[in-house]
Amino acid sequence: MSVIIDVDNLSKDYGNGRGLFNVSLKVEKGEVFGLVGINGAGKTTLIRHLMGFLKADKGNVTINGKNYWFDSAEIKKDVSYIPGEIAFPSVKTGNEFFKLQAEYLKEKDLLKAHEIADKLHLDARATLKRMSKGMKQKSAIVVAFMEDKEILIFDEPTTGLDPLMQKAFSEMIMQEKAKGKTIFMSSHIFDEMEHTCDKVAVIKEGHILDIIDMNEIRGMEAIKEYKIEFNKKEDYQKFLMKKFEIISTQEAYNQVLVKVSKEKLNKLFEVLSSLDVKFLTYKPLTLRDAFNDIYKKNKEEI
Amino acid sequence: MNKTLLKQTIKENWVSLLIYTGVQMLLLFGIAGNAPISATGLAYYNIFPSLLMAIYVITTGTKLIASKVDSGSMAYILSTPNTRKKVAITQAVYFISSLFIMFTLTALTHIIAAATSRFGIDGNGVFTIIKLNYGLFFLGVLFSGITFFFSSLFNLSKHATALGGGIVGAFILLPMVAMFNTDLSWLKYFTPSTFFNPTALMGNGTAFILNFIILLVIGAVAYVGGVFVFNQRDLPL
Numbered sequence: 001m002s003v004i005i006d007v008d009n010l011s012k013d014y015g016n017g018r019g020l021f022n023v024s025l026k027v028e029k030g031e032v033f034g035l036v037g038i039n040g041a042g043k044t045t046l047i048r049h050l051m052g053f054l055k056a057d058k059g060n061v062t063i064n065g066k067n068y069w070f071d072s073a074e075i076k077k078d079v080s081y082i083p084g085e086i087a088f089p090s091v092k093t094g095n096e097f098f099k100l101q102a103e104y105l106k107e108k109d110l111l112k113a114h115e116i117a118d119k120l121h122l123d124a125r126a127t128l129k130r131m132s133k134g135m136k137q138k139s140a141i142v143v144a145f146m147e148d149k150e151i152l153i154f155d156e157p158t159t160g161l162d163p164l165m166q167k168a169f170s171e172m173i174m175q176e177k178a179k180g181k182t183i184f185m186s187s188h189i190f191d192e193m194e195h196t197c198d199k200v201a202v203i204k205e206g207h208i209l210d211i212i213d214m215n216e217i218r219g220m221e222a223i224k225e226y227k228i229e230f231n232k233k234e235d236y237q238k239f240l241m242k243k244f245e246i247i248s249t250q251e252a253y254n255q256v257l258v259k260v261s262k263e264k265l266n267k268l269f270e271v272l273s274s275l276d277v278k279f280l281t282y283k284p285l286t287l288r289d290a291f292n293d294i295y296k297k298n299k300e301e302i
Numbered sequence: 303m304n305k306t307l308l309k310q311t312i313k314e315n316w317v318s319l320l321i322y323t324g325v326q327m328l329l330l331f332g333i334a335g336n337a338p339i340s341a342t343g344l345a346y347y348n349i350f351p352s353l354l355m356a357i358y359v360i361t362t363g364t365k366l367i368a369s370k371v372d373s374g375s376m377a378y379i380l381s382t383p384n385t386r387k388k389v390a391i392t393q394a395v396y397f398i399s400s401l402f403i404m405f406t407l408t409a410l411t412h413i414i415a416a417a418t419s420r421f422g423i424d425g426n427g428v429f430t431i432i433k434l435n436y437g438l439f440f441l442g443v444l445f446s447g448i449t450f451f452f453s454s455l456f457n458l459s460k461h462a463t464a465l466g467g468g469i470v471g472a473f474i475l476l477p478m479v480a481m482f483n484t485d486l487s488w489l490k491y492f493t494p495s496t497f498f499n500p501t502a503l504m505g506n507g508t509a510f511i512l513n514f515i516i517l518l519v520i521g522a523v524a525y526v527g528g529v530f531v532f533n534q535r536d537l538p539l
Contacts, residue, residue: 051381053537073385081381083539087374090314103306104382143378 002029004151004182005050010059012045020045021206022059027184027199032177034197035186036291042206043186044084047155050184051081063151080144084155084186086136094124094131094139101143113146120168133160145172152176154185158192170196190288200287202294210294217285225283228272230254235275242271257283303392304384311396315362322358323404326351327411334415339427340504342412347434347500349478351408355401355442356474360467362400363449366393367532368462377539390454390529397450398525401442409435433503433510440517441498445470447524454532494520 005027012019020042027033035043048054049061052072061068063075091097098113117124122138131139137160144152158166166189173183173196187193193200194214202209225247230236236254240246245259260268272280329350334342367390370376379389412431416423449466456462473493480490490496497513 048537048539051377051539053377053380053539055534055536072380073383073388076381076383079381081377083374083377083381085374087377089310089375089378091310100306100310101378101382104304104379104384 004029006062008060010056012056019206030180031198032183032196034193034200037203041203078150080149080152082140082144082154082157086140088128116142116145152183194287209298225259227257227281229278231276231278307392319400326408330411331415334412335419338421343504351438356470359446363453364459364462368453369459372459386533390532394525397446405435405439437498440514443521444517447521451524451528454528
């Protein structure tokens with residue numbers, strides 16, 4: 001796999017602990033890479049560096065092997081962007097906006113733009129100034145997708161969209177991924193990231209705390225957590241002897257939370273068949289859990 | 303230069319160019335239709351055109367770059383494969399060309415108005431009118447260079463307007479103060495307006511050539527500086 005976006009030890013100090021500090025990450029071709037963090041964590045600052053709008057104090061970014069600052073215009077041939085705060089050029093309607101952007105990219109055909117607008121239920125004949133937040137966001141999404149670029153860089157692309165449209169957007173992301181595109185996006189909507197991303201970087205106060213491999217988290221894969229309650233204390237104690245990875249226990253209720261990999265699943269049921277089980281529930285691991293864990297752990301370390 | 307951007311910039315700015323040029327043409331037509339060229343020179347060229355041009359330059363300068371960065375719409379230009387340098391140069395080309403058009407039109411207006419008046423016009427008169435109007439154009443290159451520089455430097459339009467407009471405004475007002483108060487006549491050495499002197503331009507001297515070159519050079523430095531800072535700085539897009 002080839003690395004498309006390579007952020008190497010990037011620092012930008014705005015003072016008062018704000019900015020980015022020694023940020024490194026790699027996004028490979030065809031990957032959907034997410035960036036999560038609370039407001040002010042540095043998501044937008046990082047994305048603005050990728051776009052060559054900000055110059056780092058230290059470190060480097062390369063996109064397709066080209067320098068983010070010196071070759072910025074060259075890089076844009078392969079990049080589509082959705083800014084975190086959308087402000088349109090002074091044209092009247094959504095359609096005129098599509099036409100203008102297409103002209104910058106020397107693209108004559110607006111068929112794709114109309115297709116995407118339809119998919120998002122956007123009436124692009126509307127005046128930009130009178131558009132709702134959601135409609136503006138949809139217009140920006142249309143422009144980002146109409147060009148068929150190899151790399152998509154999105155800063156909170158679904159702000160202002162209703163849940164239905166967020167889902168439509170996720171589907172569009174998956175379609176682009178299927179075409180082999182590389183996507184880098186920030187978001188604070190965990191569900192959206194959960195379904196689309198291959199990797200998610202957790203950023204806090206300008207530091208990357210962890211990069212989560214979503215395959216390890218998604219319910220259908222490798223590891224799951226089960227909550228089991230036993231009717232009798234002795235069964236509960238017997239179970240604890242059995243060398244499973246116990247995450248937590250609630251002795252008063254004879255409850256255990258246990259992490260079981262796919263390979264050990266049969267073993268689990270084998271053991272349970274001889275015990276008196278009151279109930280067993282499966283608890284999927286979510287990105288939100290992982291995010292909270294990482295943020296909490298970071299707090300304890302400090 | 304980028305053609306699409308130039309087209310878009312013309313679309314965004316031609317109305318104000320038309321208004322500020324039109325007002326000057328009307329004024330000129332009114333004054334020059336009823337006075338010899340020398341009288342028009344003194345009555346009109348001392349104050350009106352530089353004042354009107356300054357207002358045009360201050361409002362347009364901010365619009366060309368700073369307000370696009372301020373609103374964020376610059377992101378939609380710079381996310382296309384165009385360098386910042388190309389974007390800034392395109393805006394500068396529009397700015398300078400618009401002033402060239404402005405003063406070419408006013409020169410033509412004056413020539414036509416003079417030719418159709420009862421005083422008529424000769425070759426010398428045409429030359430004087432050309433000197434006066436292109437003198438204003440060179441002054442405009444300098445003024446617009448200053449507003450362009452601050453437009454390229456700031457993220458907020460209000461800062462660009464305050465500084466660029468403040469300086470250009472001071473350059474316009476200082477010679478007026480110097481004119482009204484002879485004790486303060488030294489003030490005129492602190493403004494490039496000194497290099498555009500209608501009284502001298504109506505004579506036969508050749509000092510104006512050097513003056514025009516000075517205006518042009520300072521203006522060019524300001525423009526180059528503007529392109530340079532825009533190319534180097536952080537943009538919150």
